[in-house]
């Protein structure tokens with residue numbers, strides 16, 4: 020397929036997402052199934068246009084003064100593919116599968132936009148209602164921080180030190196362009212791919228099948244490292260889900276001690292069993308039943324809450340979530356988070372640690388939750404997050420926003436990772 024056919028397909032998929040409120044991955048998959056002539060390269064290019072259009076939706080719509088699938092797809096090429104209106108129109112010429120080239124009105128709208136500055140929420144590529152939330156979180160940097168959340172993400176891997184080490188996996192993946200991560204101890208990063216390129220399918224690698232590495236954002240790896248799980252500890256991963264953090268904790272503990280992996284939704288735990296087998300983690304018990312968890316009360320050295328959240332820190336990877344999020348959903352998440360903190364505290368033994376993590380950058384889900392919890396629970400105290408970060412990631416303090424008594428924020432702009440929040444509290448003896 021030429022650019023024109025790919026662009027037409029992206030417009031069709033964006034239309035499907037918009038009209039039927041479909042998840043982007045499902046809409047792309049369906050398009051691929053009903054257009055089997057399209058090769059892997061075509062599908063990747065179409066996916067890139069669609070994801071770029073969703074990441075940069077406000078900017079793309081602003082360029083043509085129209086929030087239509089056509090404006091978004093053309094806008095994506097102009098904003099992220101180094102194309103110009105002239106280069107696009109040249110590429111579409113004589114291509115019978117292409118959408119109509121940019122017409123005089125569109126070219127005029129585009130030219131007019133070059134003169135003026137876009138409003139902040141447009142430059143930040145966010146819904147208007149999120150502006151105060153981000154401003155509260157990032158102060159004067161909020162537009163740049165939000166802009167970084169609208170960029171293409173890298174592909175990050177965590178080397179499983181139970182079965183391999185970073186030099187060995189680096190050698191195995193030499194052809195992928197992977198390099199050691201700057202913050203995470205066992206991380207590898209394959210940088211974002213430009214234009215119509217796609218990341219290698221690392222999960223097809225024999226070294227993945229052998230359990231030598233997992234796909235995990237560097238921010239998630241750093242959050243697990245900051246939790247400071249040590250060999251021999253008793254650990255409860257209270258919101259374990261598919262087990263990304265659980266596996267990182269098992270490696271940090273060198274398979275010694277015990278991790279109990281729990282989740283309120285049994286179905287969310289389903290992938291964890293295969294992942295545990297593949298990674299050779301031998302100190303994880305999965306506890307799906309509330310009664311099994313209850314007997315752990317007051318016995319844990321570390322309770323980790325990887326809380327359900329808006330996911331605003333992962334907008335690079337899930338840009339459709341940015342447009343679907345509502346204030347009502349934020350309120351629901353906040354209530355869940357407060358309740359989980361209250362429930363999980365009972366499992367921490369005196370002198371033990373309660374860790375709270377979100378993949379959101381909103382202060383409302385992060386510092387505010389910690390503040391409220393500490394106010395209501397005088398038997399818990401905040402750790403010194405500056406000292407903790409300096410201890411776990413020596414020489415890297417500039418890579419995070421650290422509030423000594425409330426927690427640590429990682430972000431694409433500051434840390435080069437997805438957005439994450441981390442806070443550690445200790446239960447008084």
Ligand SMILES: C[S@@+](CC[C@H](N)C(=O)[O-])C[C@H]1O[C@@H](n2cnc3c(N)ncnc32)[C@H](O)[C@@H]1O
Nearest residue numbers: 258259260262263264282283284287325326327
């Ligand atoms: C951010 S996800 C966990 C991701 C996982 N820890 C990982 O690293 O792959 C949050 C999880 O919290 C679970 N959850 C929601 N409410 C809960 C509750 N009240 N108690 C325990 N888990 C809950 C959800 O089912 C979801 O799997």
